Structure formats: structure tokens, C-alpha cells
Amino acid sequence: MQTLFIILALISVLSALGVVLFAHPLYSAFCLILNMFTIAGYFAMLEAHFLAAAQIIVYAGAIMVLVVFVIMLLSLGAEERWAPNILITVFAAIGAAAFIRISLPIMSGLQDTLGKTSSSSIGANVVVGDVTSLGRQLFTEQLFAFELASVLITAAIVGAVMLAKRHHSALSSSQSLKHNVSMGNE
Amino acid sequence: MFTFVVLIIQILAVFLLAAHLAAFCVWVERKGSALIQDRIGANRAGAFIYTENILPDAVVVWLRKAGLFKLVEILMFPVLAFVRINGVLGVINTLVCDAVKAILKEDFVPSGTSQFVHSLAPFMAVLPVFLAFAVIPFSPDFVIFGETIRTQVAPLNVGVLFILGMASIAVYGVTIAGWCGNNKFALLGSLRTCAQMISYELALGITLVSMILTFGTVDLYQMVVQQSSGLWGVLLQPISFVIFFASGMAETKRAPFDLPEAESELVAGYFTEYSGMKFLLFWLGEFAEIALLALLISVIFLGGWHMPGLDLVLGAIRSWSADGVLSWALAPGSWVYALIGFSILMAKTLFLCVLQIVIRWTLPRFRFDQLMTLGWKMLLPISMVNLLITAFIKLI
Numbered sequence: 223m224q225t226l227f228i229i230l231a232l233i234s235v236l237s238a239l240g241v242v243l244f245a246h247p248l249y250s251a252f253c254l255i256l257n258m259f260t261i262a263g264y265f266a267m268l269e270a271h272f273l274a275a276a277q278i279i280v281y282a283g284a285i286m287v288l289v290v291f292v293i294m295l296l297s298l299g300a301e302e303r304w305a306p307n308i309l310i311t312v313f314a315a316i317g318a319a320a321f322i323r324i325s326l327p328i329m330s331g332l333q334d335t336l337g338k339t340s341s342s343s344i345g346a347n348v349v350v351g352d353v354t355s356l357g358r359q360l361f362t363e364q365l366f367a368f369e370l371a372s373v374l375i376t377a378a379i380v381g382a383v384m385l386a387k388r389h390h391s392a393l394s395s396s397q398s399l400k401h402n403v404s405m406g407n408e
Numbered sequence: 409m410f411t412f413v414v415l416i417i418q419i420l421a422v423f424l425l426a427a428h429l430a431a432f433c434v435w436v437e438r439k440g441s442a443l444i445q446d447r448i449g450a451n452r453a454g455a456f457i458y459t460e461n462i463l464p465d466a467v468v469v470w471l472r473k474a475g476l477f478k479l480v481e482i483l484m485f486p487v488l489a490f491v492r493i494n495g496v497l498g499v500i501n502t503l504v505c506d507a508v509k510a511i512l513k514e515d516f517v518p519s520g521t522s523q524f525v526h527s528l529a530p531f532m533a534v535l536p537v538f539l540a541f542a543v544i545p546f547s548p549d550f551v552i553f554g555e556t557i558r559t560q561v562a563p564l565n566v567g568v569l570f571i572l573g574m575a576s577i578a579v580y581g582v583t584i585a586g587w588c589g590n591n592k593f594a595l596l597g598s599l600r601t602c603a604q605m606i607s608y609e610l611a612l613g614i615t616l617v618s619m620i621l622t623f624g625t626v627d628l629y630q631m632v633v634q635q636s637s638g639l640w641g642v643l644l645q646p647i648s649f650v651i652f653f654a655s656g657m658a659e660t661k662r663a664p665f666d667l668p669e670a671e672s673e674l675v676a677g678y679f680t681e682y683s684g685m686k687f688l689l690f691w692l693g694e695f696a697e698i699a700l701l702a703l704l705i706s707v708i709f710l711g712g713w714h715m716p717g718l719d720l721v722l723g724a725i726r727s728w729s730a731d732g733v734l735s736w737a738l739a740p741g742s743w744v745y746a747l748i749g750f751s752i753l754m755a756k757t758l759f760l761c762v763l764q765i766v767i768r769w770t771l772p773r774f775r776f777d778q779l780m781t782l783g784w785k786m787l788l789p790i791s792m793v794n795l796l797i798t799a800f801i802k803l804i
Contacts, residue, residue, distance in 0.1 A: 248525075248587070255580070275569035279613075283576025284606070290580070291602045294587050294595065352565060353626055 227267060234260035245300040247293050251286060258282040272353045410555060418561050419542075426541045429699035430692055431503050433761050437695070438502040440762065444769045453505045454495025459484050506688075513684035521588040529588060530682070530689035533581025537696045540574035543567045544703050545629040546753060547713055550746035559746065560629060567628040568616050571704065575612065575659060578697075579605045582661070582668065582678050585690070589681030597677030600776065601661060601668035607783035608658035608665075614791040615652045618798040619645060619708055632712030641709035647794045649709045651787050656701040657764060658783070660694060664771040667779060702760035703753075710756050713749030722748075 237260065240253030258281045265274035360368050442449025459481045460468050471477040494500050517523050542561040549558050564570055579602060586598020622644050623631045635641060642649045658665040669677030679690045706712060722745075726735040738745055774782065 271564050271566040272569065275564075275566040275573050278573035279569065279576055283573055283579075284609075287576065287579050287583070287602060287606060290583055291599070294583065294602075295599065 223267065227264075230260050230263045230267070234264075245303065247301065248290065251289050251293060254289070255282050255286045258286065272356050410553070414555075414557060415561070418559065422541050422544075422546070422561050423538060425546075426538055426696055426699060427692075429703075429757070429761065430695035432758065433695040433698050433765065434506075434691070435499055435502050436762055436765050437768075439498045440765050441769050442498075444766070450498030450501035451496050452501065454491050454500035457488055457491050457495065459488065510685050510688040515686065516681070516683045518590045518681045520590045525584060525588045526681075527686070529581050529585035530686045530693075531581070532584060533578065534689050534693040534696070536574040536577040536581075537693050537700055540571045540700055541703070543570045543628060544700075544707060545632060545712065547746040547750035548740060550743045551741050552743055556741075558629065559750070563627075563629065566626055568620060568626050568708075572609075572613055572616065575605075576609055578659075578693075581693070582690075585682065586678035589678070591681050593674045593676075594678055594680040597668045597670075597674045597680070601678055604661070604665065604667060604779060604783075605659060607780060608655040608787070611651055611655040611783060611787040611791045612659065614788070614795055615648045615655070616708075618648050618791070618795040619652075621795070621798050621802055622648075624802075628707055632707055632714070635711040636714050638711070638714070638716040640711040640714075645709070645794070645798070647790065649705075651791045651794070652709070653701075653705060655783070655787055656705070657767065658779075660697040660701060660764075662694065662698070662764070663768045664774050665779065666768075666773060667776055670773060698761055698764050699757065702757045702764065705760055706753055706756035710760075713753045715752050718748075718752070 234257050237253040237256040241250045241257065244250045244253060258277060262274040262277040262282065265271075265277055439449045459477070463471075463480075468477065471480055491500070517526050543564055545558065545560040547559045549556050551557070562570070582601045582605075583598045586594040586596075586601070589595070619631070619641060620626050622641070623634050625631060625634070631641070661668050667677075668674075669679070671677075674680070679687055682690065722738045726738050729735050736742055738748075
């Protein structure tokens with residue numbers, strides 16, 4: 223399991239780097255898809271099969287298909303690279319330093335808890351990923367947050383449709399409407 | 409160790425089964441389409457093979473001189489008769505000659521695209537389809553060497569969702585194929601595919617959710633077990649069955665939903681720039697999808713390996729044979745019983761494969777706006793209302 227995790231982690235870090243470093247947007251999108259698969263792999267390793275499947279269906283399957291669709295529709299070429307501005311470099315360095323400063327304690331803390339948890343307590347968590355227990359959790363204890371999230375998504379769909387209608391009222395609106403509805407439903 | 413060996417055997421068996429079902433569909437497509445169109449169809453290759461055709465002339469002459477030719481002919485008769493029958497039926501033409509032709513053809517990669525992505529696309533189109541076979545249960549559990557074996561490669565507790573995930577991944581191969589063809593027809597084809605598959609996936613997913621609600625489980629094996637009473641999914645959810653079949657056929661991208669590869673408009677659609685074995689891989693993926701859809705429908709809606717009255721007949725035979733071999737063989741848990749269940753499932757699957765091919769050769773192609781109207785304004789709302797009603801009935 224440890225070896226599997228290391229391999230998976232290596233792939234996910236490399237693919238995350240690829241998303242940023244590839245010049246062509248389609249290759250970046252491929253790397254993102256691969257990255258999402260590795261995240262699904264982590265869920266599967268934690269016995270959260272439902273989350274793994276949802277990760278693949280929603281992110282790798284639906285959202286990334288739309289990203290690829292848009293990249294192809296606009297037939298984007300490779301991006302042009304230019305020498306970075308000194309100001310951007312400074313800000314990026316500050317941002318990176320801040321991120322590392324914030325995430326280091328979390329990571330070391332995580333390592334401590336991982337070291338403390340015995341294998342038996344990990345085994346006890348196995349039921350958590352089950353569809354039944356997840357559904358029960360979502361629809362009882364987390365019901366309010368769950369409903370709030372669905373209201374938020376509905377608002378986003380309505381907003382997207384409105385935006386598309388306003389900009390393309392002259393164009394055949396069926397195409398853009400269809401596109402937005404499909405985006406919203408993912 | 410034993411479980412590992414069983415797993416390897418299962419993976420191989422399911423892979424071979426998927427490939428053979430796809431091959432069967434190819435043959436039915438070629439020969440069946442000929443029947444539908446009142447043609448004869450492929451019937452030449454291999455139909456005229458005789459002993460003197462396959463042996464070198466010198467050997468034939470020598471055998472004739474020695475008077476052994478008649479003997480050789482008689483010895484080879486069973487094999488050659490088998491080959492000739494397959495030749496007349498078109499099996500050799502469609503499954504052997506076409507495959508060899510595809511392997512020997514030039515592998516053409518258009519300029520201006522990445523060769524890597526061009527080669528990757530066919531695999532991305534085929535792989536998810538074959539992976540989806542992993543969660544399908546093929547027969548009832550049986551005991552061998554004291555171990556209970558479930559004929560399901562991956563008994564995940566998310567069975568149906570895994571298939572949905574694989575269906576949504578399958579879009580990539582086709583999409584990328586169209587993009588890296590560096591050809592406007594191919595790109596149009598792949599854009600159509602993208603829109604079509606995303607649209608129909610929703611109806612497919614919501615129908616599956618209503619089936620999950622009906623059976624109260626996401627495990628395909630448990631779904632089949634629940635249909636043992638003879639109350640099949642198609643009787644419980646007739647509307648879901650129709651929607652699932654229609655949107656499943658749209659996912660396989662075949663007529664009347666074959667807009668992505670509409671040959672009268674887009675040359676060959678997304679695989680316009682593919683040749684040889686890569687082209688054949690797309691084809692194989694398409695036919696494997698047909699087989700997968702047929703299997704899924706038989707498992708979810710048509711009772712899997714159950715047949716009304718079969719248990720009665722088997723029970724009668726068992727009580728007649730009393731303590732004989734038959735009473736062991738036909739009891740649930742023996743491998744013979746599992747084999748009978750498997751054959752019933754395969755009979756349903758093959759019937760549905762043939763049905764899909766008949767539909768493909770009977771109905772004309774949709775127009776694109778009709779396709780979108782059917783998906784978004786008919787199948788999706790109906791499946792949502794159906795889901796609501798199902799949930800309501802479950803509640804009371």
C-alpha cells in the first residue's frame with residue numbers, strides 16, 4: 223500500500239507540474255485529467271469507493287470534458303512565453319514562500335497523526351466510504367450545508383443562462399443555451 | 409495465492425469474452441446488414457479452400473503419384489469443411505481477412521499533429537469500455553476447491569457508478585482523435601461526439617439512479633439477485649428501460665445516433681485521419697460498447713442469469729435424479745449451475761446485440777437539433793419525473 227501511494231503521489235505531483243509547465247493548453251488539460259485520476263486513486267486507497275467514482279464521473283468525466291471541448295472549439299495553439307517581469311517574479315516568490323510557511327506545519331502535523339494512528343483504527347474507518355453511510359451522513363447531519371450547496375449551484379446555473387442570453391441574444395441562442403445548461407448540470 | 413490465480417483467470421476470461429462479443433457483433437453487423445438490405449454479403453474468403461489449394465504444387469503432384477492424395481484429403485476434410493462453412497457465412501472475411509488487412513496497412517499520421525497523441529487516442533477510446541466489463545457479474549456464485557467464487561472481476565460497492573465513470577471517460581478518446589486529425593471534418597465529428605455523449609450521459613445516469621432506488625443497492629450482483637423472483641427490472645421500471653436503451657445507443661454513437669461519424673456529411677467523422685490498426689481499434693471499441701450495453705441491460709433490466717421457471721425445471725430434474733450426479737450439478741453453488749446461468753445471460757446479451765444492430769440498419773439518422781431535442785427536452789425530463797415518482801413510491 224505504501225509503495226502504491228508513493229507511485230500515485232509521484233504521478234500526481236508530476237502531472238500537477240505538467241498542468242503549469244506545458245505550453246499547449248490541451249496537454250495541460252491532459253495532465254489535469256491524470257491528476258484527477260490520481261486523486262480518485264487516493265480515495266480508492268482509503269476505501270472511499272463512492273468518492274473515487276464521483277471524482278472520476280464529475281471531475282475527470284464531466285468538467286474536464288468541457289474544458290477539452292472549449293479548448294478544441296477555440297482551437298487554441300501553444301501559448302507564447304515571454305521573459306517574466308521582475309515584479310511578477312518577486313510576488314510569485316513571496317506567494318510561494320507564504321504557501322510553504324502555511325502548509326509545512328499542516329504537513330508535519332499530518333505526519334504526526336499518521337504516525338500515531340495504528341493500523342487497527344484505519345481499519346475501523348473502512349465503513350465511512352460506503353454509499354449508505356455517506357448518504358446517511360449527507361442527509362442527516364450535513365443536511366443544511368448540503369441543501370445550501372444545491373441552492374448555490376442552482377443560482378450559478380441561472381446566472382450562467384442569464385449571462386449567455388444577454389450576450390448572444392442576436393445569435394442563435396439555442397447553441398449557447400444548450401452549452402450552458404450542460405455546464406450547469408455537471 | 410488461490411485468489412490471485414482466480415483473479416488473473418477472471419481478468420483474462422472477461423477480456424476475452426468482451427473481445428469475442430465485439431467480434432460477434434462485427435460479424436452480425438456485416439452479414440446481418442446484408443440480410444436486411446437483401447444482399448448476400450461476405451461469403452467468398454475461405455469458401456473455396458481445398459486440399460490442393462493449401463499444399464504446394466510439388467507436394468500435390470508427389471502425393472498424386474504416390475496415390476496418397478485421397479487419404480490426405482479425407483484426413484483434412486473436417487478442418488477444411490469447418491473453414492469452408494465459416495467462409496460461406498462470412499466469418500473468415502469479417503474476422504480474419506479484415507483484421508489482417510488492417511494490420512498490414514500503412515499507419516498514416518497526418519502532419520501538424522503530435523504523433524504521441526494521435527497514437528494515444530484509440531487506446532483512450534477502447535480502454536474504458538473494456539474496463540467497464542470488470543464490474544459486471546456474469547453468473548451466480550459457485551464453489552470450486554472449497555472456495556466461493558464470484559464471477560465479477562471487481563466486486564466494488566459502487567458497481568453502477570464505476571460504469572458511469574468509464575462511460576464519461578470514453579469521451580476523451582473520440583474527442584482527442586478528432587482534434588489530432590488536423591482535419592476540419594474530424595474536428596466537427598469529435599465536437600458532435602462531445603456534445604452528444606455529455607447530453608445523453610445525463611439521461612443515462614438519472615435512469616440508473618432510479619434503478620438504484622428501485623433495487624436499493626448500487627451493486628450489480630445484488631440487483632440480479634433481487635430479480636430472482638421473476639419481477640425483472642423491465643417490469644418494475646418500463647420507462648427507465650426505454651430511456652436507458654435509447655441513451656445507451658446514443659452513447660455507442662451508432663445509427664440513428666451516428667452523427668459523429670456521419671459518412672454522408674463528415675467523411676468518417678472523428679476517425680477520418682486514422683488508418684490500419686488504429687482505425688480498427690475505434691471499431692472494436694464501438695462494438696465492445698454495443699456488447700457492454702447489451703450486458704448491462706440484461707443485468708439491470710432483464711434479470712441477469714434468471715429465467716422464469718428455470719428453477720422449477722431444475723428442481724424437478726434434481727428430485728427425479730435423487731442422489732445422482734445431476735442433483736449435485738444442478739444445485740445452486742455448483743459450477744454447472746453457474747454455467748447454465750452464464751448461458752442464459754449470454755443468450756439475452758446476444759439477442760440485445762442483434763437487436764441493436766437491426767435498429768442501426770433500420771432507422772435513418774437524426775438531424776443534430778432533433779438529437780439535442782430528444783436528449784434534453786424529452787429523455788432528460790422524462791427520466792427526472794420517473795426518478796421523482798420512483799422515489800415517491802419508495803417512500804410510501
